[in-house]
Amino acid sequence: MALLRFTAALLLxxxxxxxxxxxxxxxxxxxxxxxxxxxxxxxxxxxAVPDSQAPLVIGILGSDxxxxxxxxxxxxxxxxxxxxxxxxxxxxxxxxxxxxxxISRPVGDQPEEILARLKNRPILTVSxxxxxxxxxxxxxxxxxxxxIRLQINPQPAEAARLTISSKLLRVAEVITPTGR
Amino acid sequence: xxxxxxxxxxxxxxxxVLISGLVLLLTTAAFAGYQYWSLRQRTIDALSLxxxxxxxxxxxxxxxANEADARELLSALRVxxxxxxxxxxxxxxxxxxxxxxxxxxxxxPAAPGADGYRFEHGLLMGFQPVEEAGSQRLGTxxxxxxxxxxxxxxxxxxxxGLAVLAVALLAAYLLSRMLQGxxxxxxxxxxxxxKAVSTRQDYSVRAPExxxxxxxxxxxxxxxxxxxxxxxxxxxxxxxxxxxxxxAERTGELEERNEALRHNSAQLLAANTELDAFAxxxxxxxxxxxxxxxxxxxxxxxxxxxxxxxxxxxSLRRVRxxxxxxxxxxxxxxxxARVTRAEIRAEPVDLSDLARDxxxxxxxxxxxxxxxxAIAPHLKAQGDPRLLRVVLDNxxxxxxxxxxxxxxxxxxxxxxxxxGGRAFMVRDNGAGFDMKYADxxxxxxxxxxxxxxxxxxxxGLATVRRIINRHGxxxxxxxxxxxxxxxxxxx
Numbered sequence: 100m101a102l103l104r105f106t107a108a109l110l111l112x113x114x115x116x117x118x119x120x121x122x123x124x125x126x127x128x129x130x131x132x133x134x135x136x137x138x139x140x141x142x143x144x145x146x147a148v149p150d151s152q153a154p155l156v157i158g159i160l161g162s163d164x165x166x167x168x169x170x171x172x173x174x175x176x177x178x179x180x181x182x183x184x185x186x187x188x189x190x191x192x193x194x195x196x197x198x199x200x201x202i203s204r205p206v207g208d209q210p211e212e213i214l215a216r217l218k219n220r221p222i223l224t225v226s227x228x229x230x231x232x233x234x235x236x237x238x239x240x241x242x243x244x245x246x247i248r249l250q251i252n253p254q255p256a257e258a259a260r261l262t263i264s265s266k267l268l269r270v271a272e273v274i275t276p277t278g279r
Numbered sequence: 280x281x282x283x284x285x286x287x288x289x290x291x292x293x294x295x296v297l298i299s300g301l302v303l304l305l306t307t308a309a310f311a312g313y314q315y316w317s318l319r320q321r322t323i324d325a326l327s328l329x330x331x332x333x334x335x336x337x338x339x340x341x342x343x344a345n346e347a348d349a350r351e352l353l354s355a356l357r358v359x360x361x362x363x364x365x366x367x368x369x370x371x372x373x374x375x376x377x378x379x380x381x382x383x384x385x386x387x388p389a390a391p392g393a394d395g396y397r398f399e400h401g402l403l404m405g406f407q408p409v410e411e412a413g414s415q416r417l418g419t420x421x422x423x424x425x426x427x428x429x430x431x432x433x434x435x436x437x438x439x440g441l442a443v444l445a446v447a448l449l450a451a452y453l454l455s456r457m458l459q460g461x462x463x464x465x466x467x468x469x470x471x472x473x474k475a476v477s478t479r480q481d482y483s484v485r486a487p488e489x490x491x492x493x494x495x496x497x498x499x500x501x502x503x504x505x506x507x508x509x510x511x512x513x514x515x516x517x518x519x520x521x522x523x524x525x526x527a528e529r530t531g532e533l534e535e536r537n538e539a540l541r542h543n544s545a546q547l548l549a550a551n552t553e554l555d556a557f558a559x560x561x562x563x564x565x566x567x568x569x570x571x572x573x574x575x576x577x578x579x580x581x582x583x584x585x586x587x588x589x590x591x592x593x594s595l596r597r598v599r600x601x602x603x604x605x606x607x608x609x610x611x612x613x614x615x616a617r618v619t620r621a622e623i624r625a626e627p628v629d630l631s632d633l634a635r636d637x638x639x640x641x642x643x644x645x646x647x648x649x650x651x652x653a654i655a656p657h658l659k660a661q662g663d664p665r666l667l668r669v670v671l672d673n674x675x676x677x678x679x680x681x682x683x684x685x686x687x688x689x690x691x692x693x694x695x696x697x698x699g700g701r702a703f704m705v706r707d708n709g710a711g712f713d714m715k716y717a718d719x720x721x722x723x724x725x726x727x728x729x730x731x732x733x734x735x736x737x738x739g740l741a742t743v744r745r746i747i748n749r750h751g752x753x754x755x756x757x758x759x760x761x762x763x764x765x766x767x768x769x770x
Contacts, residue, residue: 133342136342140338140342140411177414178414247344249343270340270342
């Protein structure tokens with residue numbers, strides 16, 4: 100027991116240190132990298148990929164909280180042969196072809212209408228709005244003492260025929276909407 | 280003890296054990312080297328496989344900065360006690376998660392090194408890139424394993440190898456002890472036989488033949504050699520015995536003959552001595568009655584010449600002549616006897632002087648004869664001067680006598696080369712003799728001419744031969760009737 104307590108204390112110290120490091124980079128920066136990383140752990144259905152060279156589009160609906168962090172993160176990067184592209188939308192009907200959509204606050208605070216409009220389209224929906232996953236979103240960023248955690252609701256992803264890697268599920272908190 | 284003095288059995292055993300030991304040692308060393316290398320390779324393979332699995336599993340943890348998940352992944356390593364440390368570095372090279380959780384900061388590299396695996400500081404360590412398939416690099420995994428597993432396996436196989444080596448050496452030793460007999464036994468038997476032959480001189484022993492290989496051939500040849508030596512020894516012994524017997528026989532015969540010869544010569548000597556004594560005493564004793572006969576014949580002639588008449592006086596004169604001749608005969612016989620008995624006193628003698636003396640004497644006695652003498656000068660010899668004078672006197676007087684009827688008599692004294700030595704010679708051109716009587720010349724009373732033809736007693740040449748013989752010399756003669764005679768002698 101003494102050892103366990105000691106280890107736990109040590110873990111906390113380590114975590115605090117790493118947390119302090121993360122704090123240096125802004126929260127937005129981390130979220131931008133996460134958005135980019137989702138592309139590595141999610142597979143889209145073939146009809147969502149018009150051709151093998153088509154850019155993988157990361158869209159931002161509403162105000163952009165990342166500044167140019169996201170553009171810097173994806174610049175020059177590829178997923179396989181596909182380059183990345185960043186698009187910014189103000190309204191849902193502007194969204195034509197998009198693979199990952201970040202719904203920023205405050206539009207994300209009432210996501211039900213947006214999600215209903217996007218329903219069954221192969222778009223990975225991400226937001227940091229409260230209870231986003233419970234309310235039909237796929238992935239929510241949760242800020243927990245300066246660390247970003249993930250909540251994933253696999254059900255809408257499955258409905259949109261997106262395959263989320265089990266590795267991604269392992270590092271996230273899986274949300275099952277109540278009533279199901 | 281020097282190696283070459285070792286018994287052949289030990290040499291063979293040592294050789295076999297050494298060879299098999301060396302072979303085993305090399306084999307073991309090669310195997311150990313291979314095993315060490317393959318163990319390291321296997322350890323690298325195992326570590327890199329494990330690293331790849333962990334790296335593949337930790338991509339999401341790195342991508343979404345989930346340290347708890349990363350630590351949990353790494354903590355699975357605790358099932359392997361040889362894992363010393365493991366560290367996950369993030370994209371920027373900062374430590375993201377470590378195993379064991381309480382690992383000291385300086386026990387692991389502060390930043391990732393070059394990708395790959397290497398042995399360092401008694402550890403096997405490696406850096407494995409962490410990346411999601413076909414995408415950019417998310418970080419680096421560091422793993423370090425101690426080499427105890429290698430060393431334990433290596434030590435175990437080393438112990439097994441040494442045990443096998445020991446057992447194999449023992450087996451090689453025992454086997455060689457058994458097998459070397461096939462070579463050493465015939466050799467030892469040969470050596471034993473050779474020793475018996477040389478110490479006991481016994482050539483009847485034979486080495487036992489134990490096979491048909493080269494050693495068998497050697498043993499065979501050795502036995503044949505012994506057999507031949509034995510045969511030759513027997514033959515030698517037999518011929519030696521035969522020889523000894525023959526020598527003994529011959530020696531016996533010789534001794535018998537010697538004995539007979541000794542006996543004969545003693546008898547001869549006694550007979551000779553007796554004969555000489557007899558001749559001397561007879562000659563001596565004959566003189567007295569001879570003198571009486573001569574004396575009284577003279578008295579009769581002087582005192583009774585008238586009564587005797589002319590015929591009686593003539594008869595008495597004949598009696599006197601005969602008694603005088605008999606006196607000369609007796610004198611010669613006495614001379615011969617004396618020559619036989621006399622001691623020889625050798626000294627240098629000038630024979631030429633002697634010959635001239637005698638020639639002058641002869642000329643004085645008969646001055647009316649005209650004889651030519653040719654006497655070589657300075658002929659010298661070693662001998663008894665008195666006896667050598669007798670020799671020359673006899674020979675020259677002979678020549679004087681037998682040249683009496685010669686119109687131009689000539690007498691020569693000289694020397695000739697004879698058989699590498701020197702022979703003296705007296706030659707005349709007188710009556711000579713027939714060579715078929717040459718061997719009778721030197722006998723006593725042997726005469727080739729009648730006393731009426733040439734006067735003489737037949738003793739002179741016998742005396743000469745005896746003197747020459749007593750000087751160790753030789754005398755011989757050559758001649759032909761009416762062609763003269765030559766007498767040769769050596770001293």
